[in-house]
Amino acid sequence: MQAPHRGPRVLRAADRAAVAWKNGGGVTREIAAWPPGAGMEGFAWRVSLADVASDGPFSAFPGVDRTLTLAEGAGMDLTVAGAPRLVDERYVPQRFPGDAPTDCRLLGGPVVNFNVMYRRGTAPADTAVVRGSLAVSCAPGETLLVVPLEGTAELAADGAATALGRYDAALARGPFIAVLDSPGRTAVVRLGDGGRQGRPGRRRNSVAGVRGL
Template identity: 65%
Template sequence: MIRALPASARTAVPWKNGGGVTREIAAWPEGAGMDDFAWRVSLAEVAADGPFSAFPDVDRTLTVVEGAGMDLTVGGERWLVNTRYAPRDFRGDVPTDCRLLDGPVVNLNVMWRRGAVSTAVVPTVAVVRGRLRLGGGTLVVALDGTAEVAGVTLGPYDAVQLGAEDAVLHARGRTAVIGLSLPADAPLA
C-alpha cells in the first residue's frame, strides 16, 4: 500500500518557540504530537533569526531546500549551512541559534527520538535525482521538480510513503528519500 501525502493538505503550525512555522509531512506513531513522536518529517519555514526550539532526547537531520542558508551556532560551534540539498545531522537538545544568510529559508526536517527507534533503524536521509529502487517503509518527498513512484506523480513538496512493498523512483528533480522504521503491523491509513 502506498500513502499519498500531498503538499496542499498540510497545515502551517507555529513552532514551539514562535520563530517560524512547520508543515508536518508524516510522523510515527500516527497522530503523535511534538512530545511523543518516535520520528517526524516536516518542512520548516524560517523567516527570522533566532534560537531553534529545543527537543530533549531528539536527533535531527536538517536539509536546506529553499533560500541562501543559515549560519548556525550549535552548542557553541559555528556551522555554515549554505548548500541546498545537503543533509546535516545534529542533536535537538543542544542549544542552536540561527542567523539567516540572505532572507528566509525552507528546511526539510527529519527528527527521531533517542530510544524510541533502535539504532539499526534510525531514519536515513538522502537527496537524489534519477532512477532508484526503494525498499518498503521509505518516505519520498519531491523537492525541486517532479518525481514518480509506483505510478504516483509528485510535484514540489508532495510526498508518498511506501508500505512493505518495494517501488522504483524516477526523480526528475531533487528528491528526498527517507528510510523510516514502522512496526510490521502498522497501517498506513
C-alpha cells in the same frame, strides 16, 4: 515470505496546515509522524517542512536527533552547542542533536528546511537526497517516505505510477519496493518505528534503501 505492501499513501502539500514552531520562532508543516497523531512531545519520528523567516533559536527537543536539509533560500549560519555549522548548500542533509542549543542567522533572507526528527536510540532514520531513476525500498517494520524537493517525481510500484509534485509525499510501510524517477532532487527517508533499539541514522545495506538502476 511476506509480500510487499501495495501502493503508497499520497500526502499532498496543498493539504498541510501551517503551525507555529514550539518556540514561536517559525512555521512548520508536518508531512508525517509516527505514531500517527503523535504530538510534539510524543513522536518516535516526525518529518516536516519548516519556514524560517528571521534569525533566532531553534526549538529544543530532548532526546531527539535531527537531520536538516536546506530546500529553499541562501542558507543559515547555525551555532549548535556553541560550535559553528554553516548550512549554505541546498539538498545536503545535515545531522545534529535536536536537544543541543541551536541559534540561527539567515544568510540572505527566508529559507525552507526539510526536517527529519527521530528519538535517539529507538527510532533509526536514514535520509538521502537523490535524482535520476532509482530503486527504493524498506523492510518490515520500517516506513519509506519520498518527498520531491526540486520539481516533480514519479514512484512506480506493482505496475501503478504515482505522480508527485514539489513537496508532495509518498508514504509506504514495509515491506515495500518501488522505482523512483526523479529529474530533480528528491528526499528519500527510511524510518524505524521506534519499537526496537538501534543507532539513529545508522546506514544498513544502503542509505534509505536506494539503489541505482
